[in-house]
Amino acid sequence: MTVMEDWITAACAELGLDPAEVPVPTVLDLARDVAHQVLRPGAPVTAYLLGLAVGRGADSAATAARLAELAGTWPIELGGERDSG
Numbered sequence: 001m002t003v004m005e006d007w008i009t010a011a012c013a014e015l016g017l018d019p020a021e022v023p024v025p026t027v028l029d030l031a032r033d034v035a036h037q038v039l040r041p042g043a044p045v046t047a048y049l050l051g052l053a054v055g056r057g058a059d060s061a062a063t064a065a066r067l068a069e070l071a072g073t074w075p076i077e078l079g080g081e082r083d084s085g
Helices: 003-015 024-037 042-055 060-072
Strands: none
Touching: 024 042, 024 060, 042 060
């Protein structure tokens, strides 16, 4: 197991969650998009917001896609950061 898998397994056990239900690539991709296109500290907060939405019944992939799209269109004048390459 990787450190990430170990951590997710332990955290899920602590919270009574099934690790198989954790869409790790989806969450990491969304965090990357927000960190690079909006604001670094926005990445963990957005991951939390995704979790709240999913906990209330939203589809994780569709919700992450909506948030990633929002991040991709976030105006630079509102603090958006754009990768130079």
